[in-house]
Amino acid sequence: MTDSDTSHSAAANSAAEKHATDKRMTEAEVVAELRSGMTIGIGGWGSRRKPMSLVRAILRSDLEDLTVVSYGGPDIGLLCATGKVRKAIYGFVSLDSIPLEPHFRKARQSGAIKVMELDEGAFYLGLLAAAHRMPFYPTRAGLGSDMLAMNPEIKTIQSPYPTPPYETGETLVAMPALELDVALIHMNRADLSGNGQFLGPDLYFDDLFAMAASKTYLSAEKIIPTEAFRDEGSFHTLRISRIYVDGVVEAPRGAHFTECPPDYQRDEAFQRQYAATAKDPQAWQTFKQKFLDAPSHEAYLEAVESSP
Amino acid sequence: MTGLPMTDATRAEICVVACAEAFRGDRNLLCNPIGNVPIIGGRLARATFAPEMVYTDTVSSLVAGNYPVGAADSEKVEKAVETYAPYRTIFDIVWSGRRHVLMGASQIDMWGNQNIAAIGGWDKPKAQLLGLRGAPGNLINHTTSYWVPQHSIRSFVPEVDVVSGPGYDRMRELGAPGNRFHEVRRVVSNLGVFDFDTPDRRMRIRSLHLGVTLDEVKDNTGFELAMDATQDEVAVTRLPTGEELQLIREVLDPNNLRDRELPA
Incomplete structure (x- = not known):
């Protein structure tokens, strides 16, 4: 091997490395990787730091028959309201400031979905077992x-x-073990290669969702250079490793209307509006057309901004 | 006046003290009440007779100090964080047994079985409620008490529709050693205080709140309550002391959230 071969191959490796570690995708590209019938884990907790731009992309797709695994909030509610759910696996489903999730209740009370209702600590151990490949x-x-x-x-x-x-x-x-085909999580910050940083009070179980899944897609408020993580928070906040992450979506306000502190609090007025649509089919249709049918996350944010 | 019973205490304040009393004797454990009246009660207990308990800010920290109930208020107050305790750590504490939770019950029966999951069974519920949440794990791992702000035949039922938190009949069935960490210590309602200090561990009237009659409790309970045969009349729930009332009104709940949970 000559010197020039070595340097050529090093350059090629470096290029391949760069390519391989840039995992940026759009919401639509993530959804294109999903299939009907899959088991999908969703991170966050109740109405807190949910990957809502990814959830809404699923609502717009023709995916169906999903098994949804979640410390449930409006993710489960919206997926139920749009008929995407065959089975929900949860310890609770709540909007926090509104204790009972009305769209989920409606699905349960009409018998539209199958469920596996668990103690929320047992749920954690199910994720942990899947993460550790234990039965x-x-x-x-x-x-x-x-x-x-x-x-x-x-x-x-x-x-x-x-x-x-x-x-x-x-x-x-x-x-x-609660084995997942796919996990969807939302972080405050991420880098191109899928390392994730949470800056709020609680990681919840997002690392375990990522580990329990065959594929994990991470959305983040902002994609930043790896070197910039430490300017945002201590290394204790760096809890999602790229070894578990397959795609990264930059989604500013991607958790809206759930909370994503310190970037933003829950949009309580919007959440109340969402909750109220469970009682009124006409209101639901209007809400769906205005916000959920918006063809992209950007269009959704515009609709939210322009609504009174 | 400090230390003397006050008669101007509201029903909500009497309930706060009854909740606080559930924690008497608790030492190095996480005091984890859920709901405004229980939270005020837990903080009152720590501020007075149970200083060794630790307390959660209900977000992700175990915190020291006395500060008002309600998220908006507590955010404004500088809190001394003793320990970082995200949900994962709370589960660890549950499983370690170092916790006493005082939580709600949509339904409760004579053995202390609690339901927060669903009304009308779980297959196709008439009303889906919260779900099992952490109740199964709480009950099998550490001491639990309950707060029922609306005592009626709809909440005190002969049989709960779903057992979220198991009571004493279920524990008898389970047997030892699996049941060894189970304790339902107290049930506090808007009418009285109840416990399970009976030979067969069925619910007993411990005390009635000032102004509540035995008939009122019986009429609003869907099962027969045990009573202490050695007493001529049922005890009256301890009234708040002047110091306790001052703490409740000025420090722990200046915005009177207790009355919103339990209208006078």
């Missing part, structure tokens, strides 16, 4: 409650270790 993790959560009767597919297991002073081991719930 289940044991927990006491669910023993004695109706969680097991509601979900006959969840089994118990006897500990092989005795529980002193007893001679036998205790019976525990074997919380099955």
Whole structure:
């Protein structure tokens, strides 16, 4: 190998590297990777830091029969209201400032969707098991409650270790892995290659959603150079590694109307408007046409801006 | 006046003190009340007779200090953060057992089974509520108390539609050692205070709030409540002291959120 070969191949490698690590995509390109019938995990918590621009892109697609796994908020509500959901897996579904999610309630009360309702800690362990490629993790959560009767597919297991002073081991719930085809999460900041930074009070379980999924797509308020992360927050805020991330979407106000502090708080007035549409089919149609049918995230933001 | 019972206390303030009393004796654990009256009660307990409890700001921190209930207020107040405690850490605390939660119940029965999930069963509920949330894990791991601001035959029912948080009959069925961390300590309603200190662990009247009659409680309860046979009459819930009223009114709830949860 000559010197010139070496330098040529180094340059080629460097170019390939640059190409391989730029994972930028649009919402439409992410949705093009999804298929009907998939199990999709959505990060955030209630009405907090939800990847709403990606959720709305799903609403506009012809995807259907989805299984949605989420610490549920308006993501589940909107997907139910537009008939995208075959099954919802959740510990709760809430809009936080509005405790009960009206669109989700409507879907439940009409029997439109199947559900796997879990203790929210058991839900965490299901994600953790999937992240660690374990079939289940044991927990006491669910023993004695109706969680097991509601979900006959969840089994118990006897500990092989005795529980002193007893001679036998205790019976525990074997919380099955919540394996995801795809995870969608929203971060405050990301770089081109998919490292994600949260700047708010809680990461929630977004790292586990990413790890539990075959493919993860991350939207972020802003894409910044990797070197700039530390100007935004301490290294404790760098909790999503690009090794788990397949695509990055820059989506300013991408979590609207859920909160995304410190970038913005929840748009409570908009959330109230959204919630009220569950009672009124005409209002729902107007809301859908005005906001959800907007062909892009930019068009959606314009519609939000121009609405009184 | 400090230390003497006051008679101008509202029902909501009596309930705050009843919630605080649920935490008496708790030491190094997370005091985790949910709802305004329970939160004021928890903070009152820590500010007075249970100083060793730690307290969550309900966002992501365990915080010191006495400050007003309500997110908007607490954001304005400089809080001394003792520990960073995002949701993941809260689950760790739940599983460690170092927690006493005081939460709501849409329905509760004589064994202390709680429902916050759905009315009319779970297959196709008449009314979908919050979901199981953390109730199953809470009950099997640490002490729990309940706050029911509207005591009626719709909330105190013979049988709950869904068991979110299991009560004593379910724990008897489960048996030892699985049930060893379960304790439903107290139920506080707008009418009285209830516990399970009975031989078969069925719900017992512990005290009635000032001005509440036994008939009123019986008429509004969908099952038979146990009563202490050794007493001629049912005890009256302890009234707030002057110091407690001052803390409630001036420090912990100056905007009177307690009355919004429990109209006088």
